[in-house]
Amino acid sequence: MSSQFLQFLISGITVGATYALVGLGFSIVYNSSQVINFAQGEFVMIGGMATVFLMAAGAPMPLAIALAVLLAVVIGFALGKFAIEPARGAPVVSIIIITIGASIFLRGAAMLVWDRNLHHMPAFSGSDPIDIGGAALLPQSVWVVGGMVIIVAALQVFFSHARIGKAMLATAFNPLAAQLVGISTRGMLLLSFALAAGIGAIAGILIAPITLTYAGVGIMLGLKGFSAAIVGGLGNPMGAVAGGLVVGIAEAMTAGYISSAYKDAVAFLIILAVLLIRPSGLFGRRESERV
Amino acid sequence: MKIWDVRTVLGWTVGLLAAATIALGAQAQEPIKLGVFLSATGGAAFLGDPEKKTIELYVEKINADGGLLGRQVQLTIYDDGTKAKEALTFVKRLIDQDKVDLIIGGTTTGNTMAVINEVEQAGLPFISLAGASVIIDPVKKWVFKTPHTDRLAVQKIFTDMKARGLTKIGLLAGSGGFDKSCAGNARALMESEGVEILADETHGAGDTDMTPQLTKIKNTEGVQAFLYCGFGAPTSIVAKNYKQLGITIPHYQTHGSASVRFIKGADGAAEGVRLPAAALLVVDSLPDSHPQKAIASAYKAAYEDGYKEPISTFGGHAYDALFLAAEAIKRAGSLDKEAVRSEIEKTNGFIGVDGIFTMSPDDHLGLDNDSFVMVEVHDGGWKLQE
Numbered sequence: 001m002s003s004q005f006l007q008f009l010i011s012g013i014t015v016g017a018t019y020a021l022v023g024l025g026f027s028i029v030y031n032s033s034q035v036i037n038f039a040q041g042e043f044v045m046i047g048g049m050a051t052v053f054l055m056a057a058g059a060p061m062p063l064a065i066a067l068a069v070l071l072a073v074v075i076g077f078a079l080g081k082f083a084i085e086p087a088r089g090a091p092v093v094s095i096i097i098i099t100i101g102a103s104i105f106l107r108g109a110a111m112l113v114w115d116r117n118l119h120h121m122p123a124f125s126g127s128d129p130i131d132i133g134g135a136a137l138l139p140q141s142v143w144v145v146g147g148m149v150i151i152v153a154a155l156q157v158f159f160s161h162a163r164i165g166k167a168m169l170a171t172a173f174n175p176l177a178a179q180l181v182g183i184s185t186r187g188m189l190l191l192s193f194a195l196a197a198g199i200g201a202i203a204g205i206l207i208a209p210i211t212l213t214y215a216g217v218g219i220m221l222g223l224k225g226f227s228a229a230i231v232g233g234l235g236n237p238m239g240a241v242a243g244g245l246v247v248g249i250a251e252a253m254t255a256g257y258i259s260s261a262y263k264d265a266v267a268f269l270i271i272l273a274v275l276l277i278r279p280s281g282l283f284g285r286r287e288s289e290r291v
Numbered sequence: 292m293k294i295w296d297v298r299t300v301l302g303w304t305v306g307l308l309a310a311a312t313i314a315l316g317a318q319a320q321e322p323i324k325l326g327v328f329l330s331a332t333g334g335a336a337f338l339g340d341p342e343k344k345t346i347e348l349y350v351e352k353i354n355a356d357g358g359l360l361g362r363q364v365q366l367t368i369y370d371d372g373t374k375a376k377e378a379l380t381f382v383k384r385l386i387d388q389d390k391v392d393l394i395i396g397g398t399t400t401g402n403t404m405a406v407i408n409e410v411e412q413a414g415l416p417f418i419s420l421a422g423a424s425v426i427i428d429p430v431k432k433w434v435f436k437t438p439h440t441d442r443l444a445v446q447k448i449f450t451d452m453k454a455r456g457l458t459k460i461g462l463l464a465g466s467g468g469f470d471k472s473c474a475g476n477a478r479a480l481m482e483s484e485g486v487e488i489l490a491d492e493t494h495g496a497g498d499t500d501m502t503p504q505l506t507k508i509k510n511t512e513g514v515q516a517f518l519y520c521g522f523g524a525p526t527s528i529v530a531k532n533y534k535q536l537g538i539t540i541p542h543y544q545t546h547g548s549a550s551v552r553f554i555k556g557a558d559g560a561a562e563g564v565r566l567p568a569a570a571l572l573v574v575d576s577l578p579d580s581h582p583q584k585a586i587a588s589a590y591k592a593a594y595e596d597g598y599k600e601p602i603s604t605f606g607g608h609a610y611d612a613l614f615l616a617a618e619a620i621k622r623a624g625s626l627d628k629e630a631v632r633s634e635i636e637k638t639n640g641f642i643g644v645d646g647i648f649t650m651s652p653d654d655h656l657g658l659d660n661d662s663f664v665m666v667e668v669h670d671g672g673w674k675l676q677e
Contacts (some may be wrong), residue, residue: 004506004510005446007502007503007505007536008502008503010502011500011503011506012503013504014500015499015500019497019666074570110330110452113337116331116332116337117336117552118335118337118523118524118552118555118556120555120556120557120558123558123560127531127534127535127558127559127560129534129535129536129537136502136535136537143370154559173378182357197310204632207499209558210499210531211499211501211524211528212524212527212528212556214524215336216333216334216336217524219497221497222666223497224497229539252500252502252503253503255492255494255503255504255507256503256506256507260492260493260494260504261493261501263494263495264495270595277347
């Protein structure tokens with residue numbers, strides 16, 4: 001019985017880490033611009049698809065991964081530069097709608113440039129399961145969870161210690177004041193899109209051996225990642241992690257112990273409950289209205 | 292001014308006659324309008340893309356050979372992006388604006404079901420390329436389909452299981468239209484087929500890990516075999532999770548997994564998975580005496596030559612739909628919608644890629660259990676089972 005529980009927990013953590021990795025990108029962009037970037041799922045797709053196609057073209061895996069992340073960063077930067085920046089000053093809702101448009105565009109472009117098929121990426125270190133107390137764990141899950149931990153730690157350091165990270169936070173809190181102390185707020189916006197795209201691509205590469213990759217893979221992952229970021233509290237990388245794990249483990253436990261038919265319903269119930277009780281999320285800053 | 296002198300009148304007459312001849316000629320040459328709507332992009336793109344390519348390839352061939360009834364076939368294709376709402380919009384456009392004579396399309400069950408009312412009201416023949424049995428059961432006057440139904444697939448699977456002495460099974464299904472219909476058929480057929488479903492699980496759209504459901508099935512006392520109803524990425528994920536958990540009971544999937552993408556996506560974990568599929572999938576290992584061998588080989592050669600990519604059974608559905616329609620139009624000798632419809636219904640012994648079709652007023656599919664072969668994944672390819 002306990003090995004069964006362990007198996008559900010492993011599944012929940014793997015899936016939760018996937019959601020968390022996708023959710024991180026939402027947090028970063030929100031941090032610097034208060035914008036929800038609905039094209040985040042597409043960067044996850046670009047990371048996976050670009051790696052698969054570069055490897056098919058003969059590039060060794062590490063090179064393919066590096067180039068794929070670089071490609072996503074460039075596209076993220078371009079998205080900020082050519083789609084978001086010209087709309088500066090527009091209401092946040094308008095900018096969010098622009099990101100939805102961008103996601104549709106990127107998905108369509110991926111279908112044209114690459115293709116519409118399912119693609120498989122080999123697992124980084126084999127696919128022989130590791131036995132933990134009777135439960136089976138795939139080595140790739142360790143990569144996903146490990147990757148998530150490293151990225152979150154790096155982000156924590158970046159935002160609390162690095163000058164440029166602090167500048168991004170300052171821009172988020174008060175763009176005018178940030179500009180007055182000499183921060184290029186425009187640069188910060190572009191940087192946040194590039195950073196979020198890069199992290200999205202890394203997420204896409206880490207999870208591709210588990211989820212497979214295809215042009216439409218970003219839709220559902222983006223939605224779940226967004227849910228994770230909301231539950232945890234937008235703007236806080238730790239929040240995305242907590243939110244992702246809560247949603248992922250709840251889904252696995254519901255499927256395991258109650259009924260797999262209610263799995264998605266429970267995930268949405270949690271999101272509703274969190275939004276009702278703590279509208280700013282588990283780790284979110286409490287909003288204080290200035291009068 | 293003399294306008295009406297003999298020469299002018301003669302000139303006018305000749306001119307008018309010439310114009311009339313051209314007009315009449317044009318009418319005789321007016322093309323047959325074939326309307327097609329497919330999911331060439333979106334979630335079902337891997338089904339819709341080969342369907343589109345197949346139709347384009349063969350309409351071109353038909354036209355190069357002189358067309359149908361001496362008329363060229365004019366093709367109008369729309370891509371519904373795997374959205375039911377778009378499918379409905381395009382079907383309305385095909386009927387009202389493009390005024391097509393016949394519609395082929397509906398890559399997915401959902402998109403087909405969304406347009407059935409519209410087609411029935413307009414009253415023109417419609418051949419669907421989607422899987423589920425709800426499309427033709429109950430029979431709708433104007434609606435036909437070519438792919439084997441999930442019901443046939445489940446019957447074939449149950450027959451195969453019983454032949455191996457497996458009668459107690461665990462079932463997992465996705466949440467798409469095909470998935471649900473397939474699981475529903477499994478539940479409906481279990482009593483008459485003498486199979487018992489001991490564990491009945493589902494997963495959501497876009498799920499990336501099915502180990503909780505599979506763990507439950509694994510730990511259910513007495514389960515002898517496992518059946519998965521679904522298609523797309525989850526088919527590979529289920530196979531991988533199955534291997535991850537070290538489950539050893541026989542693993543069955545449906546013809547929804549009959550694509551080389553399923554095997555590649557599972558990264559070796561698909562070995563030993565059994566499924567019912569159209570003979571096309573194993574055309575090279577069919578004996579020469581097999582009635583479908585010649586036609587399936589020809590389709591495979593033409594498609595792979597034209598597009599430099601491997602065939603899938605999905606393109607085969609489009610091939611059958613196109614030629615079922617072409618044969619019916621030839622027999623009807625006109626484009627009268629009722630005549631074409633009743634000729635499709637009278638299809639008898641048409642050898643297609645999917646099987647041998649014999650339709651009737653009660654059966655708008657015309658395939659039976661024998662049109663499937665059982666295959667097993669072996670060394671990364673398909674192996675025909677006896």
